[in-house]
Amino acid sequence: MTASRFLSVLALGFFVAVIIAVLWQIETNFKEQGIASGGPYDNAASFPRAVVFLIGFLLLIQCALDFIGTNSSAKLKIPARSDLMRAGIMLFIFAVYLSVLETIGYHLTTIPMIFSIMWICGMRNLTLLICTAVFVSTSFAFVFEVFLNVVLPLGIWTIFIPW
Amino acid sequence: MIIDFFSAGFDVFSSPLALILTFTGIIVGLVVGAMPGLGPLMGIILLLPVAIGLPAVAAMGFLIAIFVGGSCGGSISAILLRIPGTPLAAATLYDGYPLAQKGRASDAIGIAITSSAIGGLIGGIVLVFCAPILANFASNFAPPEYAMLAIMGLFAIVVISGGSVIKGLLAGSFGLIISTIGTDSFSTGLRFTFGSHNLLNGFHIVAVVVGLFAISEMTFQMLKRDLLEIPKVKVARPGLRTISMTLKHYVNLVRSSAIGTFFGAIPGAGGVISSFTSYAVAKASSKPGEKYGEGEEGGVVATESANNATVGGTLVPTLSLGIPGDASSAMLLGALLILGFIPGPAMFENNPDVVGGIFMVYLLSNVFLLIAGILATPLFVYVLRIPKVYLIPSILLLCSIGTFALQASVFDLQVMFAFGLIGLLFRAANYPLAPVVIGMILGPILEANFRRSLLISREGYWIFLDRPVSASLVTINALLILAMIYITIKRMRES
Numbered sequence: 001m002t003a004s005r006f007l008s009v010l011a012l013g014f015f016v017a018v019i020i021a022v023l024w025q026i027e028t029n030f031k032e033q034g035i036a037s038g039g040p041y042d043n044a045a046s047f048p049r050a051v052v053f054l055i056g057f058l059l060l061i062q063c064a065l066d067f068i069g070t071n072s073s074a075k076l077k078i079p080a081r082s083d084l085m086r087a088g089i090m091l092f093i094f095a096v097y098l099s100v101l102e103t104i105g106y107h108l109t110t111i112p113m114i115f116s117i118m119w120i121c122g123m124r125n126l127t128l129l130i131c132t133a134v135f136v137s138t139s140f141a142f143v144f145e146v147f148l149n150v151v152l153p154l155g156i157w158t159i160f161i162p163w
Numbered sequence: 164m165i166i167d168f169f170s171a172g173f174d175v176f177s178s179p180l181a182l183i184l185t186f187t188g189i190i191v192g193l194v195v196g197a198m199p200g201l202g203p204l205m206g207i208i209l210l211l212p213v214a215i216g217l218p219a220v221a222a223m224g225f226l227i228a229i230f231v232g233g234s235c236g237g238s239i240s241a242i243l244l245r246i247p248g249t250p251l252a253a254a255t256l257y258d259g260y261p262l263a264q265k266g267r268a269s270d271a272i273g274i275a276i277t278s279s280a281i282g283g284l285i286g287g288i289v290l291v292f293c294a295p296i297l298a299n300f301a302s303n304f305a306p307p308e309y310a311m312l313a314i315m316g317l318f319a320i321v322v323i324s325g326g327s328v329i330k331g332l333l334a335g336s337f338g339l340i341i342s343t344i345g346t347d348s349f350s351t352g353l354r355f356t357f358g359s360h361n362l363l364n365g366f367h368i369v370a371v372v373v374g375l376f377a378i379s380e381m382t383f384q385m386l387k388r389d390l391l392e393i394p395k396v397k398v399a400r401p402g403l404r405t406i407s408m409t410l411k412h413y414v415n416l417v418r419s420s421a422i423g424t425f426f427g428a429i430p431g432a433g434g435v436i437s438s439f440t441s442y443a444v445a446k447a448s449s450k451p452g453e454k455y456g457e458g459e460e461g462g463v464v465a466t467e468s469a470n471n472a473t474v475g476g477t478l479v480p481t482l483s484l485g486i487p488g489d490a491s492s493a494m495l496l497g498a499l500l501i502l503g504f505i506p507g508p509a510m511f512e513n514n515p516d517v518v519g520g521i522f523m524v525y526l527l528s529n530v531f532l533l534i535a536g537i538l539a540t541p542l543f544v545y546v547l548r549i550p551k552v553y554l555i556p557s558i559l560l561l562c563s564i565g566t567f568a569l570q571a572s573v574f575d576l577q578v579m580f581a582f583g584l585i586g587l588l589f590r591a592a593n594y595p596l597a598p599v600v601i602g603m604i605l606g607p608i609l610e611a612n613f614r615r616s617l618l619i620s621r622e623g624y625w626i627f628l629d630r631p632v633s634a635s636l637v638t639i640n641a642l643l644i645l646a647m648i649y650i651t652i653k654r655m656r657e658s
């Protein structure tokens with residue numbers, strides 16, 4: 001299976017999952033709440049049901065188009081493995097950052113996040129890396145905390161800068 | 164009537180905060196527009212979390228100015244680097260870059276900025292005159308008309324915006340489904356909340372949009388190998404004489420602005436179509452001796468005046484009907500909804516101060532564009548020299564704390580990341596992202612008005628055909644469906 005065909009199937013699979021989730025919820029949770037049938041006022045399922053039927057219909061057409069080979073994603077340019085790795089690592093670092101942000105706090109997590117992303121971008125000048133990470137993190141915190149009165153996550157150690 | 168809007172909006176418009184933010188928005192817009200890969204939509208998305216905490220007109224001034232500045236900023240990188248900062252500036256490459264090659268980069272940028280500002284002002288005049296008339300006409304609309312109008316907005320965007328019609332419809336339908344998550348406004352039942360209190364009001368649109376567009380874009384940028392590269396750009400300093408150079412092309416300027424405004428007012432058409440169309444018209448009407456494509460001033464005038472006039476045009480249906488013309492205006496509409504205003508005839512009736520304020524900030528933003536653009540171009544050229552290695556982590560950080568700031572919620576961050584992955588999948592599989600946003604915004608309008616129509620109807624679905632305006636909209640929707648079938652079959656044959 002080519003990469004473009006794989007992506008196409010993955011996207012179609014995603015829409016199938018959406019259809020299944022919607023219909024499953026309508027058949028279970030909606031029915032329990034008594035909002036799966038009735039007139040326009042009570043029937044909260046009518047609109048999502050109509051939309052998933054539309055999605056299902058469009059999926060069939062898309063599958064047919066893919067089958068007969070009019071898939072526009074066939075022109076997809078596949079990036080090199082190293083480039084994919086770099087993007088994947090960036091996403092992983094970002095996911096880790098978001099998951100520990102509340103626990104560890106903004107200041108202790110943001111500087112390593114910026115440092116690591118710049119590192120995987122290929123920058124190797126340690127002084128520049130550290131200075132940029134500290135500067136970007138602190139300046140964003142300043143703007144959001146001082147001008148916009150946003151309380152950034154303090155973490156379990158309640159670390160903050162008293163501006 | 165128009166004077167009433169201006170007098171009602173003057174107080175909120177003339178506040179120092181609104182003026183400062185409109186000017187700041189222009190600077191931000193020019194910067195994000197100039198940077199390849201960002202653009203006005205990304206600028207609006209990134210700063211939406213900041214804007215929604217502000218007073219309505221100041222917030223809209225900020226966002227509209229980003230839209231205006233961003234629509235023009237792409238021309239700077241198109242002229243200097245031969246890389247359009249945004250797709251809107253793609254047509255500017257034809258004559259802007261050759262002008263720069265002839266040693267007239269400063270003139271080309273000055274002409275682009277002046278044309279954008281004048282085009283934007285012409286679009287603004289149309290907005291000021293047409294939006295109240297359209298809103299007045301739409302004040303007689305009832306739920307059936309609004310339901311059909313919402314469907315039309317979604318279909319038009321899918322048909323006109325290019326790409327696969329089926330994929331566009333699938334993306335739009337996905338947006339519609341997302342919009343149903345949360346508490347049903349009719350039955351008060353809980354839909355697709357999976358027992359989570361975080362989902363009682365559905366997903367925050369900003370978290371969804373930041374994820375879909377910004378996170379996926381940054382991931383795609385990471386795939387490139389120019390992350391450490393510093394683009395070689397010469398400093399350009401356009402002078403005031405470029406204003407008179409632009410005004411010499413007054414026929415082209417007015418014609419292209421009219422084309423831009425017209426396409427802007429059609430949902431889905433947008434700046435790209437308008438700039439290419441106006442370029443083609445300008446080229447077709449050129450005098451003997453004018454060599455379009457080889458560095459002709461008129462080419463830059465045509466494309467830039469058209470794509471900024473589009474902004475004014477796109478605000479007409481957005482403000483008067485609540486139907487966004489493109490993804491950027493959908494975000495403006497989303498911002499208005501978050502700020503507590505429902506765009507449409509009711510807003511013109513109940514909040515003339517906000518409407519008047521928006522008219523004025525839009526017109527002012529084009530004046531600021533001219534001033535800031537001419538004076539601060541060296542700054543934007545400097546911005547073009549910033550390597551992506553600094554931009555990517557900064558934008559990711561802005562996405563994170565901007566989204567967190569919405570409701571001080573870590574759940575919003577998770578939503579943002581999840582939609583970032585969905586955005587990646589959609590982009591990789593060539594599914595357009597704009598219909599998802601349009602679907603999310605039009606979904607509640609469509610569902611509520613569809614159900615209301617059936618509630619007031621004595622003949623079921625016939626209510627959509629009983630009313631003349633609604634029946635006309637049903638006909639237009641039917642024609643759009645035929646257009647979608649035609650486009651799909653045509654592309655099948657071509658491939």
